Amino acid sequence: PYPGGGGAVAAPGAGAPADQHHQQAQAARAYDEMCVAVASYGGGAGDTFGGGGGGGGGKPAAAATVPPELRLTNFQQPGAVLMVYGLDPLRTNADKLFNLMCLYGNVARIKFLKSKEGTAMVQMGDSVAVERCVQNLNNVSVGLTGAIPATYKPSGDAAAEQFRQQAEMTEHKLQLAFSKQPYLSEVTNPYPLPDKSPSYKLYVTNKNNRFLNPAMASKNRIQPPSKILHFFNTPPHVTEAELIQVFKDYDVIAPKAVKLFPMKSERSSSGLLEFENTMEAVAAVMACNHAAIESPGTKFPFIMKLCFSSSRSMTIRNGDNSIDSSVASGGTLTSGLATAPDAKHDD
Structure with missing residues (x-):
């Protein structure tokens, strides 16, 4: 059991009223569909989802096939x-944790543990996603993902001292393990x-x-x-200044360089952002992934x-934020070699 965080695993719906049973059944069906869609969805080549990795350096992510015997309906993958x-x-x-973990697989649930500060449990869509997360995120350092909430007030001298120490920390190293x-x-x-x-x-x-x-x-690059x-x-x-402002609005370190790719359509834009180091980039993903950006003439951001x-x-x-010509043509630099834009990243 984990105090304050939900703890012991109980049978879903045990002793719950009828409406709660109905809600759990609906959620279970939704989760089941998420996990087994790979076995039933044909998926068209024209799908324009763009979850790429900024260049052709990674392997296409495969959606894990779930056999019928594992199509469980009570969140048990x-x-x-x-x-x-x-x-x-x-x-x-x-x-913020979802914003990072979703790069490696579907995220089902996230639970922070009250008994152990700075610790969370994450239920992914399948074991393959868990392996991706552990492989790519274990021992990764994260910078500051925003400002300390102004409403947070520690209670007691010990808590105040702990708060002071935590507030002074500018780097945290993630440790991931199988549950x-x-x-x-x-x-x-x-x-x-x-x-x-x-x-x-x-x-x-x-x-x-x-x-x-x-x-x-298939359009994600791990x-x-x-x-x-x-x-x-x-x-x-969108302009470079507008993109930089997004990160400032979320109280994280803004990128030091922005490269907008030539537009292939009038629907949306894409490009690259460079940070001083990986630690700042990870913090930016956690804080600003899925940030809403308003655009004139559109109903929704x-x-x-x-x-x-x-x-x-x-x-x-020369410090003028101009991008190397090999990238300016719309390509990216992979291990020092210029490559063409990856079609997987069309939006």
């Missing part, structure tokens, strides 16, 4: 839960995190999951964290999507 240690307890919340729990049980009354957001959230039906079917999954980010699904005429790029440099000349 074997081996799909992982532990995440070393999170910033003052600034991290469920959405023994088969799934995360529902938490009906989650405790509030420092920013007042709930310590438990369900992401089964979240449209920002990027592996919902084979067509979507990349380890790097200082270069690929961005897409931004307004068609664009939801900016970020992922790590296979590019390893964007050469800056």
Whole structure:
């Protein structure tokens, strides 16, 4: 059992009223569909989901095929839960963790543990996603993912001293491990995190999951964290200054260079962002992935999507933020070699 975080695994719906049974059944069906869509969705080649890695350096992500005997309807995908240690307890919340984990697989549930600060449990869509997360995120350092919530006030001298020490930390190293729990049980009354957001959230039906079917999954490029980010699904005429302002608005370090790719259509824009180091880039993904960007003449904002790029440099000349000519043509630099834009990243 994990005090305050939901703990012992209980049979879903045990002793619940009829309406709760109905809600659980609906959620179970949604999760089941998310996990087994790969076995039934044909997926057209024309799907324009763009979850790439900024260049052709990674392998296409395969959507895991789930056999009929594993199509469980009560959130029990074997081996799909992982532990995440070393999170910033003052600034991290469920959405920020989702923004990072969703690059490696579907996210179903996230639960922070009250008994162990800076620790969360994440239920992914399948064991393959868990393996991707552990392989790519274990021992990764994260910078500051925002400002300390102004409303958070520690109680007691010991808590105040701990708060002071945590507030001075500018780097946190993530530690990921497989969990023994088969799934995360529902938490009906989650405790509030420092920013007042709930310590438990369900992401089964979240449209920002990027592996919902084979067509979507195949357009992702699995990349380890790097200082270069690929961005897409931004307004068609967004400027470098507007992109930089997004990160400032979220109180994270802004990129030192921005490269907008030539537009292939008037629907949206994409490009590359370079940060000083990987630590800052990871923090930017956690804080600003899925940030809403308003655009004149549109009813709804664009939801900016970020992922790590296979590019390893964007050469800056004379400090004027001009991008090396090999990238300016719309290509990216992969291990020092210029490559053409990856068609997988069309939006």
